[in-house]
Amino acid sequence: METAVEEIVQSFRERILDAGKNATPLLIQGGGTKQWYGHDAQGTLLDTRAYSGILAYDPTELVITARCGTPLAEIEAVLSEKNQMLAFEPPHWGDAATIGGTIAAGLSGPRRPYVGAVRDFVLGATLMDGKGQTLAFGGQVMKNVAGYDVSRLLTGSMGTLGLILDVSVKVLPRPFSETSLVFALSEADAIRRMNEWAGQALPISACAWHVGRMTVRLSGAEAAVRAAKLKLGGEEISDASAFWSSLREQTHDFFSQDDKHGLWRLSVPSTTGPLRLTGKSLIEWGGAQRWLFSDENPDIIRLSATAAGGHASLFRGGDKQIGVFSRLSAPVEKIHRHLKEAFDPAGIFNPGRMYKDF
Missing domain, CATH: 3.30.465.10 (Uridine Diphospho-n-acetylenolpyruvylglucosamine Reductase; domain 3)
Structure with missing residues (x-):
């Protein structure tokens, strides 16, 4: 063997x-x-x-x-x-x-x-x-x-x-106990609530918002989950495992939309308010990860993420010629090139996969 x-x-x-x-x-x-x-x-x-x-x-x-x-x-x-x-x-x-x-x-x-x-x-x-x-x-x-x-x-x-x-x-x-709660909230209120709860001693293990519904998962000791559920309120959902799996595997209805213009992944500070971008969005990670289907100019989408202190990548679909990932700053790019030269001097491994000229 x-x-x-x-x-x-x-x-x-x-x-x-x-x-x-x-x-x-x-x-x-x-x-x-x-x-x-x-x-x-x-x-x-x-x-x-x-x-x-x-x-x-x-x-x-x-x-x-x-x-x-x-x-x-x-x-x-x-x-x-x-x-x-x-x-x-x-x-x-x-x-x-x-x-x-x-x-x-x-x-x-x-x-x-x-x-x-x-x-x-x-x-x-x-x-x-x-x-x-x-x-x-x-x-x-x-x-x-x-x-x-x-x-x-x-x-x-x-x-x-x-x-x-x-x-x-x-x-x-694995956590001893898990439950998921859903709340009817606007995008702005959901972001605010996600960040408020993140600063409290609550056993939150996932958050997501889409079309007026915020879903929160609680994980941990049975007593802690029960106490948090009583404190937060909301409505318990029965298909919680399937819901979180649909987000992880992108089988949720949101991800099945026409991606002619591409699915964008925006990484921004969690406290960032609703972004002024047209299209349909889904928010995860307590406000820090935002998925977007939009016909906005790609430069506008990237500028919006940058202005918020984050970055945007064309995650799936769309025109990859515009560049999938945001450009690296000069110092960071220099580090990347040094690492590439050290480990792959002939440039044979997955060339152009991250950046077309890398």
Whole structure:
């Protein structure tokens, strides 16, 4: 078995060395469930799914380590047996989603503002760089390398720095009790209420607003959830699990709208009031994440997010020629280029996936 694993890793190395020698780009991909994310993928497919399996899982230490091609559903099933979970609630967007793709995409679900983002749970990773070298960063404790926590830098890098071979992730126990409440509120009142409650000792684990309805999830000890429910009021909903799953997996009716002009993702300070943009919106993360379908000029959408102290990305659909992500500031772009040159000097890994000239 170990020999087969070594052969897979060696095949990856040979593919990478050959690509570097011939300056031919590689498209690193697991299940392909997030292939549409970012700019259009380029290069010859390097499929990671053969490199699969859970390497270590210690429920008492709340750490799981798995190879990049391991199905996300397999990991979650193993954790569920011990009543534990990936607390950042990663979206699958398909049965074939892998843990490597989850880390590379760096996307989190509804619980993100209350427990942390994907990168907050990454403890360590092993990377194969553009020279075919296998590099280990971090471990089962947080550790900085040469001034950077590289395992965290890989989160959201979309495969542009190298092939993530395996990753160690912190997990958390599932809450003993959960309930979700719905309130009839305007957008402005919902944002205000989300921020007021965020400053109180309430076991809130998710918030969302859409067309006059704000839904709040409470998670934790049974007594704490019961007390918070009595304090907040609202109407309890029976299909709460399906509702939050529909937001995480973007199967909610909101996301099924015509995306001719694209689905925008705006990240702004949670206290930002309603944005003066036309279109239909859905708000998550206590006001910090806002989804928007709009025929507004893309520059207006980005300027609006910037003016609020945030940024906007063209998440799905629309004209990607305008640029999917907001431009980096000069100092940050310089850091990105240095990292790219260090890990991928031949520029073979997922070129243009994040930025067309990167």
